[in-house]
Amino acid sequence: MRIVIGQGSCGIAAGAEKVRKALLNVDVRCDISITGCIGMCYLEPIVDIYDDNNTLTRLVKVSETDAQAIADYVNNGDKSAVEKLIVTEEDSQFLTKQTRIALRNCGIINPEEITAYTATGGYDALKKALGMTPEEVIDIIKVSGLAGRGGAGFPTWFKWNAARQSAGEEKYLICNADEGDPGAFMDRAVIESDPHNLIEGMLIGAYAIGAKHAVVYVRAEYPLAIKRLKNAILQATEAGIIGENIFGSNFSCDFMIKAGAGAFVCGEETALIESLEGHRGMPRLKPPFPAQSGFWRKPSNINNVETFANVAWIINNGGEAFAAMGTEGSKGTKVFAVTGKVKRSGLVEIPMGKTLRDVIFDIGGGMKTDKPFKAVQMGGPSGGCIPADLIDTVIDYKALGATGAIMGSGGMVVMDESTCMVGMAKFFLDFTAKESCGKCIHCRIGTKRMLEMLERITNGDGKEGDIELLEELCYSEYEAHIHDKKCPAGECSALIEYTINADKCRGCTLCARNCPVGAITGTVKNPHVIDTDKCIKCGKCYSVCRFDAVVKA
Amino acid sequence: MENTINLSLLDGVLSEYAEVKGSLITILQHTQEIYGYLPKEAIELISEKTGIATSDIMGVGTFYTQFRFEPVGKYLIMLCQGTACHVNSSELILQTIQDELGIDDGQTTEDGLFSLKCVACLGCCSLSPVMMINEDTYGSLTPDKTKKILKELREAAL
Numbered sequence A: 001m002r003i004v005i006g007q008g009s010c011g012i013a014a015g016a017e018k019v020r021k022a023l024l025n026v027d028v029r030c031d032i033s034i035t036g037c038i039g040m041c042y043l044e045p046i047v048d049i050y051d052d053n054n055t056l057t058r059l060v061k062v063s064e065t066d067a068q069a070i071a072d073y074v075n076n077g078d079k080s081a082v083e084k085l086i087v088t089e090e091d092s093q094f095l096t097k098q099t100r101i102a103l104r105n106c107g108i109i110n111p112e113e114i115t116a117y118t119a120t121g122g123y124d125a126l127k128k129a130l131g132m133t134p135e136e137v138i139d140i141i142k143v144s145g146l147a148g149r150g151g152a153g154f155p156t157w158f159k160w161n162a163a164r165q166s167a168g169e170e171k172y173l174i175c176n177a178d179e180g181d182p183g184a185f186m187d188r189a190v191i192e193s194d195p196h197n198l199i200e201g202m203l204i205g206a207y208a209i210g211a212k213h214a215v216v217y218v219r220a221e222y223p224l225a226i227k228r229l230k231n232a233i234l235q236a237t238e239a240g241i242i243g244e245n246i247f248g249s250n251f252s253c254d255f256m257i258k259a260g261a262g263a264f265v266c267g268e269e270t271a272l273i274e275s276l277e278g279h280r281g282m283p284r285l286k287p288p289f290p291a292q293s294g295f296w297r298k299p300s301n302i303n304n305v306e307t308f309a310n311v312a313w314i315i316n317n318g319g320e321a322f323a324a325m326g327t328e329g330s331k332g333t334k335v336f337a338v339t340g341k342v343k344r345s346g347l348v349e350i351p352m353g354k355t356l357r358d359v360i361f362d363i364g365g366g367m368k369t370d371k372p373f374k375a376v377q378m379g380g381p382s383g384g385c386i387p388a389d390l391i392d393t394v395i396d397y398k399a400l401g402a403t404g405a406i407m408g409s410g411g412m413v414v415m416d417e418s419t420c421m422v423g424m425a426k427f428f429l430d431f432t433a434k435e436s437c438g439k440c441i442h443c444r445i446g447t448k449r450m451l452e453m454l455e456r457i458t459n460g461d462g463k464e465g466d467i468e469l470l471e472e473l474c475y476s477e478y479e480a481h482i483h484d485k486k487c488p489a490g491e492c493s494a495l496i497e498y499t500i501n502a503d504k505c506r507g508c509t510l511c512a513r514n515c516p517v518g519a520i521t522g523t524v525k526n527p528h529v530i531d532t533d534k535c536i537k538c539g540k541c542y543s544v545c546r547f548d549a550v551v552k553a
Numbered sequence B: 001m002e003n004t005i006n007l008s009l010l011d012g013v014l015s016e017y018a019e020v021k022g023s024l025i026t027i028l029q030h031t032q033e034i035y036g037y038l039p040k041e042a043i044e045l046i047s048e049k050t051g052i053a054t055s056d057i058m059g060v061g062t063f064y065t066q067f068r069f070e071p072v073g074k075y076l077i078m079l080c081q082g083t084a085c086h087v088n089s090s091e092l093i094l095q096t097i098q099d100e101l102g103i104d105d106g107q108t109t110e111d112g113l114f115s116l117k118c119v120a121c122l123g124c125c126s127l128s129p130v131m132m133i134n135e136d137t138y139g140s141l142t143p144d145k146t147k148k149i150l151k152e153l154r155e156a157a158l
């Protein structure tokens, strides 16, 4: 028999460490170890007991006073005293209804031992990738359809390829572990529970783009994640998996952790790079994209933690296996941090194509209060609230985007009728006003003025005309978005259109050769044309054109 | 609580990082770990050793919410005001702390025991509302539970 205690941050906060200490103080005749976040956060502290056939008995909401009862069960097989702690069938379904790829080891293996990871086949994918050419690796990622899990959902292979193609010897691979959206904790869970999976995904990415340096930028509020990742990097270095000539190949890569210092905007990739360089985290203008000029102005590629957490699985199982899950436009699985008024709050990983109802009601168990479901907030400050009548929306980048919210990084804050939506708007304005980096006037001043107004309204001092004024402050921009389908700031990629000015185009074919989706046609020395239906608005043509002929509007 | 700043405590950090480009934030983090905040004398020394102007150091220091320029109390309360905590009534917990300790966000009690800082998410959203006091996280807070925690800490400090 062996005992495994869930010790992610939330488990520890719920008292898991006290339980572990209590167990060490009674006479328990078996091995006691730890694991990361099981994902059933609403049942913490959780104690798993595996018998010699590896059959699991899961005890939930355990407290230190249960230690003796657990000892009696382990030592004498006396189940009576622990019976009341055993997880119910209904609660077990919280996990059995999930499909876990990024979280496959979370809550199962010991995150502080590299041998626990290698025993599951860990680092085999890296070995396999090193036997291929970088182009072959990128191709597998392309077939998988993996898209960035940090929010925007940009095809991962495309970014890798751009960084690979970018000229220069010195390149950087960066992991965005800033996890700035309040209500999101998927990335924390991955790092705390399976840090080697992140390292392996990053090393494969570094090999693919030709980077010799890997950097992880972790949010300062995650001390345990930083500690476990540091430990994992040390172990991997000792095992020859990080450093020179990895697994005897020509590939060498070092690793560095940088802790953030508490600024939401640093989750944006160019602001993150500024912060890595030791500056104020103010975003840079794009283009140039990081693939051309990133960390220390060298070609760099930035991906989110969850994006990397899928990579080793994809290399091991093939791109097709990943692409077999999901919808036409969104492949594989997605991890959500489900919180708020939901009954079963925790981590849910499901294939794309499921609905919000599946997550919130079928897996999440609906509301924990007796009030009806009102809305779910997705995508953090950059996202929106999806109301109850859209609960059957499919989890897919496009379908969620059409509701006005976004897929986002995976935070799902569930609200019942007791949450005020004006209060929610005020909450986010307060957040954005505080977190504005101050570079652009709309954000710096606009959020403040709107916040003042909402404060008045929520204080009962709302005046006739406030709605109109609120509208006016952002109206023209909203109007442009809605009526003209244009984003005046050129930010909302869904509303940008790239076209070619035939007078300026010399027919050099550079744009057509660089287009990742073959949306540009034309013959040499004749003006080219962009097929706007095919165009994915990556901006590549815009940045490569030497004659200013590509128009972004 | 007036004490002079022992700048030699910075020797290790500065010899490791002063010459490494891009390390300013890391240096400031270590400095804050040592003193609990960023003392003026330390900033001047960092400027001297790294060649970064004090105005630039202040620019970076004030940009990030992690950095403080005043000493904090023995117990630093980081109260989460993130979305999940907001939905689960973290406002009530803020109210309780304000009533119990008589301090607002960013302030320290007169006895130097408690400082309060509101933060945006501690990543323990499933236990919301949540606060962290020094290294320990407390979840599923209610006004009563909060009062009890504060009381216990105050007694422990006596």
Ligand SMILES: Cc1cc2nc3c(=O)[nH]c(=O)nc-3n(C[C@H](O)[C@H](O)[C@H](O)COP(=O)(O)O)c2cc1C
Residues within 6 Å of the ligand: A147, A148, A149, A150, A151, A152, A153, A154, A156, A176, A177, A178, A179, A180, A181, A264, A265, A266, A267, A268, A269, A270, A302, A303, A304, A305, A307, A382, A409
């Ligand atoms: C204001 C802002 C905040 C962001 N915060 C995060 C974040 O906390 N974590 C993250 O992975 N991506 C964040 N992003 C997205 C990143 O800029 C970037 O697109 C992402 O890290 C790329 O990785 P991916 O392709 O794997 O998603 C943010 C973007 C913006 C505009």
Ligand code: FES
Residues within 6 Å of the ligand: A182, A183, A184, B080, B081, B082, B083, B084, B085, B086, B120, B121, B122, B123, B124, B125, B126, B128, B129, B130
């Ligand atoms: S919102 Fe409070 S811990 Fe995440």
